[in-house]
Amino acid sequence: MNEVEIGLIDSNFNWEICIVGLALTIFTLVNIASKKVKHSSDILLCVWLVLLNVPLIHMCLVHFNLHIPLLHKYTNPTLNLLHGPLLYLYVRKLTSMRVHLSKLTALHMVPFILTYILFISFSHPQPMTPMPENPEMQMGPVGNNWVFTLFQPLLVHFALINGLSFISYGALTFYLLAKHQTKIEGFFSQKNNQITLSWIYALPTILVLVVVANFINEEVLVTANRINPQTLHMISFVSIITILCFFGVKQKPVFYRQQTASSVPEENQKTPTAATDNQGLPVSEAVMKEVIEKMQTYMLNKKPYLDPEFSVYSLADAIDVPRRILSTVLNRGLCKNFYQYVTEFRVEEMKSLLGKRENQQKNILDLAFECGFKSKSSFNGLFKQHTGTTPSQYRQAMSEAQVKSV
Template identity: 50%
Template sequence: MENWTWEICIIGLALTAFTLINILSKSYKHQSDWLLCIWLVLLNIPLFHTTLSYLDHDAPRFNLVTNPTLNLLHGPILYLYVQTLVSNQKISFGKSELLHLIPFVVFYIAFISMDHSQPMRPTLDNPEHASSLFALLMARFGLINGLIFIAYSIATIFALRKHQKNISGIFSRNDNLISLKWLFALPATFAVLVILNFLNEGMLDSTAVIKPLTFHMLSFLSFTVLLCFFGVKQKPVFLFQPALTEVDIALKTAAANDGEIAVEAPDTSACDMSDEATAQLIEDMQEYMLREKPFLNADFSVYTLADAVNTPRRNLSQVLNNGLSKNFYQYVNEYRIEEVKRLLKDPALAKSTILDIAFRCGFKSKSSFNSLFKQHCEMTPSQYRKQLKQHSPVDTSHHTPPSS
């Protein structure tokens, strides 16, 4: 198993190099892109150092840049990376953000002040390393590092859950790039790897399934694969708008950062619109949805609808919540379901698959479509189509709006 270490390191380094080139070649790079690049470089420092040691056993250790205290940066970067993705304005990275670096700075000073001729992770019962506070900290580095990452993982999960509650009122789709579900895999992967690492190192050297060094490199590779696969195509959530090019994204973000685009503050107050104004807005929304069918665009958002009916976004959201007892996600997808039902009745599309029709109507996820269709129609799409075959064809020219 020890021979795997070389291959694991080469795979990780090659994958990271390809991903970095891909990200840095973008015409516009968001804060999240830069954080992702920094994170990938940090993850690959151990892989690079292990590869260098494999090629030359007498190679210098470069303790200032390859020491284990760099692992303390993974938790803060995970949390800040999520914040840059879910925020609709630029993160300032001021004093409050710099506080996240305190554990790393303390342990980094402790590490470089120690005698590097001794083992990298001293123990408390080693008298040569138990004479200072820094030595005591380093003796418990693994435990403290794990606790810090767990704390940041919990904070990240809370931030993601809050984000997922908010997006149903803004976006009409809920895939990975919007919901950021893939980021839940990072803390979960860390927890699994820590448990497996303890189990593996707890065995005698002769019975260990994987050598500790190989397992550590495999852990870094696991994180690298997740970040490269999902991170390279991830962009800030609030820049997911219909037909935006990279230039549009750059201009939109720059305007928001310069204060040219006002960022609406959350409004939890009751809707102060009159019943007549509310009814008129609902009618305008329905007319626009039926006439333009904007829901066919998977990236259709509440901002687009608010612009179309010429009303502030928070007013529109309040009308949906209070007037129709729905959020934006439910409202739009009801129109999509009705459009799917209409097209399923069309004889010209009899040979089209249900999934093709669903994607044509604005859905981007098979699981979301099936779940919403069953919830709306109390039967699966396949059952609905089978039921249609038992009846004579009907007129498909009229689109029935969802019930209000």
């Protein structure tokens, strides 16, 4: 197979990849536009999807032998410096309890803005498409401006800067997600994909893998065995697009339901009479005892834990205690978080159901769902953690005990 044929196959393959990415994006954008309630994270997702499709659009133009200089100039490869910050800001939007992010987050855009201005200020004898790793890249002069002369190496070493950006923001995103896993245990009684955001781990992983794959492909492999760099980039972009389209379209900010669950702001909710510190947190043992008693009474009488969506805000509303105080009582008074607190009630409820004769023939998983558990894996692990035995073993032991008592 000659070199021309190889190039033709790569070109066709890239074209097919681009069609998949563009089709998924159009479908997702229409889906988001039709939502009755749109969140700021949805808007950010749309912006990111459009940017991810820029190199795909360029590839489609190449496929049809269309060359639009102005489009290449203003939708240039420096846009890739936005992917890392957009990933970070998207995760911040999903995990933050604040409606608006700090103005300092705009600083994440500074490297892109600087590089973008430099790029469009230089003349480019050869367009950098779809990525600026082209070893034959050349840049024309921009006059005698010493500023541009000073910063010209930024474009020459753009591939390195872009790779470092991917790795840095990938690591930062992993850090945010790790903090989020700890945080949600104080608010939710369940852990599902939309709460843990486990699907997002794939995004920074892909960004880092792109850097590693490029390095291996260009520095390690011999020329004859190298993959077309454009194909690598198209696959990586479409992979991210696919994940965002499948999961992102259904994803709400994690604390959105909690922000809207209570019609009464926390600062206006009734608080048990007690001395408080400057953050409004209780410091009296009497207050902790009072709140714990109200919690226990409500949990035992109403059994709200049977609802899989039961949250700390639901409990706070029910017993008329601000969420901050409730969380403090759980952490300081009971030495546990909300997730652990509710799990104990669910396990005890499950033990009660397994001990009843009329439930001996019922499916254990069905009983678990009745108790408020939402997944088989988490239920089995939590039940064994609290009882030291599996649900099946526990039911068998209870059945044998009942037979002996007869």
